[in-house]
Amino acid sequence: MFKKILLTSTLLLSNFIFSQIVINEVDADNPSTDTEEFIELKSSTPNFTLDGYVLVLYNAGSSAPYSGNLSYYTIDLDGYVTDINGIIHVGNSGVSPAPAGVIPNSSIQNGPDVVALYLGNDIDFPLDTPATATNLIDAVAYSNSPSKTPTNLMTILGITACSIDNATANSIQRKNDGTYEVKLPTPGMNNDGTGIPITRINITTSVDEVDEGNSFTITFTANMVIAGTDLNFTYVLDNGNFDSADFTGDLNVTIPVGQTTVVKTIQLLNDGINEDDEELKIYVETVPSGYMMNRNNVKVRVHDANFIVQPWGTPLNPTYGIVSSTAPAGYYSSINGLSGASLKQALQDIIADPNVVHAHTYGDVEFILKESDVNPLNSSQVWLMYVEQPKSKLDYQTGNTNIGVWNREHIFPQSRGGFQDGTSSFADGINVWLPTSANDLLAGHGDAHHIRAEDGVENSFRSNKNYGTEYNGPTGNAGSWKGDVARALFYMAVRYNGLNVINGNPSETPTGNIGDLATLLQWHQQDPPDDFEMNRNNYIYTWQLNRNPFIDNPDLASYIFGSNIGQPYTLGNENFETSKVVVYPNPTTDYIVIAGIEAEAKAEIYSITGQKIKEASFTNEITLSVSDVTAGVYLVKIFSENSSIVRKIIVK
Incomplete structure (x- = not known):
């Protein structure tokens, strides 16, 4: 039945x-x-x-x-x-x-x-x-x-x-x-010639995008000559934060009898305030009987003229040493001298401490990313990881299509992690959170340390593929994201019980595994943490009250996942980790200067494949010649008082 x-x-x-x-x-x-x-x-x-x-x-x-x-x-x-x-x-x-x-x-x-x-x-x-x-x-x-x-x-x-x-x-x-x-074609009308005659009004604009402070024109066009009486109507431009304070112009439209077109000029005002890009929306609420708006709700992108430019670079053109870790003094002190499982457990006790760490929702992540992943060259944009390019914050995906928009990319895929839809899509802000722990796997759904802004189509293509063995980014990609991915996955494997980064090409089931560990360790070395990533770590810390330790202390990866497993980890002088150690000029052709150290130190220069090509000991500051070095990317490792940091340099 x-x-x-x-x-x-x-x-x-x-x-x-x-x-x-x-x-x-x-x-x-x-x-x-x-x-x-x-x-x-x-x-x-x-x-x-x-x-x-x-x-x-x-x-x-x-x-x-x-x-x-x-x-x-x-x-x-x-x-x-x-x-x-x-x-x-x-x-x-x-x-x-x-x-x-x-x-x-x-x-x-x-x-x-x-x-x-x-x-x-x-x-x-x-x-x-x-x-x-x-x-x-x-x-x-x-x-x-x-x-x-x-x-x-x-x-x-x-x-x-x-x-x-x-x-x-x-x-x-x-x-x-x-x-x-x-x-013969009959677009816009009944094929048999019946129906109510309609004069259609179309909206076109001189530009699709315009900078704040400039002007543009709006053209209202009827598909046939206006007859009988003049056509009169009004329109609005308000949309979200864009309102009458942002422009000047006549909002009344009259198309005279015998005419088909009228043009209006809109002058955008520069308010001197950084408020990100906006979109105005040209909308006609009503037209007289016998008329129809054929194209309405036309949007024009207004680029904010007062965007902020940061002193650090994008991942594609990284800088190092400008942004310092905001980890409190002693944040990692409990891991000093530990090794193996004890080291990993002590690290988890810090970044998953149920008395400290806050869990937020997937809805909150949208607003976290709009700050943590902001393009350093333009605060109105976010930086899209895999495709290595900026996108306006306005282009965040809100509908069912992912074409031409950006969205939230789980670096540890939801289906592999077992936390699919584990938190609410509702954003309730930084001051509302849930308690969490190392066993709270569902919190991984909204953990911003492994969620990045990404192009919608590329996000779908990446899906839940393993890194290295299945996914290596778009063709011709510079790979500026690879170290970031490795450190995000290392974080997840320590933060949550049941998540593992393993060698090879693991299947989707059972959940909890992602690869390839050997590739990720290599990516971690070749693409060390830069200022963009450190700034991101600092901002997420203000929400979640935990940090990604593999950004603050990159050498930890080899003690937990790599060749130094089982060896005691020496944290050393944390003040050195956060000091203003600089390596310049970068890029360079002849030499580099290492400065900002107030102690005895040692510098080693490695090729991107890990081959040591130069080393020197010094006190406070040193100038090293690289005129005999082949053009390319190199890593400079600096040691002082049992601590070390890595800087990437480019030799032209």
Whole structure:
């Protein structure tokens, strides 16, 4: 009985969905450079919201870069609404009337192909997704040749007919009986010529991005000459923190009878305050009867002119010794002289102390990253780790698509760590926290020491791959993130019971393991902690009240995971660790100066592969010649009073 009820409900829901929205017209344009392509949808009721729908374009051919029966383009329809006639179209900017959504020229292939409408989002259909009938609402098969039809795609999607459009001037249009015909295009209107006549108003801007203090223009354009009486309406620009105090300009619009266009100039004001980038939103609330806003809610990015530049470098152009550790005196004193399991346990007792350490939510991490991962060259941006580039804080992912946005990357993947969705996505701030301990594995879900700002698409591609054996970053990547990753994983393996960094390429199950340890130890040596990473460690400490010890004391890694396992660890003089030891000039061609030490010291220079090429003893300061050294990246290790630090230098 239950199965019958479920089946009946499913069929009713399916029929209801199909009656609500269909693909009404497709124009692939056909010339070699297509400029008037569009896809039109029609709803059975006017003003139908398309939230939760997506258009997917499938290629039936096998030529590169696409293979047969796979997706090649998606158009997410969230935010779109059909008009009073139930019509909406998306297409190239050259389509008239202007489409509600603009796609690049030549986006729609000439066929044999299929356009399909689904319940879902573009993130559900990445490039080369196999065709599927799951959640399919409607689909249209088409070709520019009668001898070529997308037969396999039609079978998969349940399509029984293929329309042939082999003329530039035609489009494929749905008739009232549900079949399709080919005739002259009718974008933005009913295919049978019925419906309420609508004058559409489109918004365009002179720029998509503008610096604070500059001006730009907004153009309001009607798709036909205004008749009868002047068209009058108002618009607003307010959006979030952007309000009337941020600009001057006329917000009243009049398009006179006999005209189609009016232009408004907006002057942005420089308020002299660092408040990060903002977005203004051009929005017309109402227009007179018989008119429709064809493109509304148009956003313009406003770059803050008062961003802060820090004295330290990005991970791609790192600096060393400018940012000092803010660890309190004696923070690591309890590990001095210990070895093996005792050393690891003592370190865990510090960074997982239930009487001190705070656990925060995954929602809080968004706001932590906007400070901890800020681009040193522009405080309006965050630095994206794997792709090694900045991104505006405004571009944080809030919807279902990860394209063109940044999000939160778990360096120890959630699925491997066993803490998937372990904390709330609600941000409750620095002053609200939960107690935690070494056994509180779920807190790893919101532990900022192993979560970084990252490009959304790259984050998805990285997934839960092991490092070194499976994932080494984007092609051509400089690898400025590799040491950071190693130290984050070392931290996790000490902070939480049940997490391990091991050799090889461990599988996802059982949970708790990630590799490759040998690679990560090498990355840790080749990419030592820089000022960006130390600043990050310092900021996260203000929230979580624990630190990543492998940033503060890089040599700890070899005593817990590497070649010095079992040997006593000597902490030495902590004041030396945080002193202003400098190595300059950097980059250099002839020499380096090591200064900032008020004691006897020793310096060793290593190649990136670990070969010692120079060493010298000195007191207080020394100048070392590197004129005989091959151009490249080198590590300078400085010892003093049983302590050591590492600085990276570049020899040109």
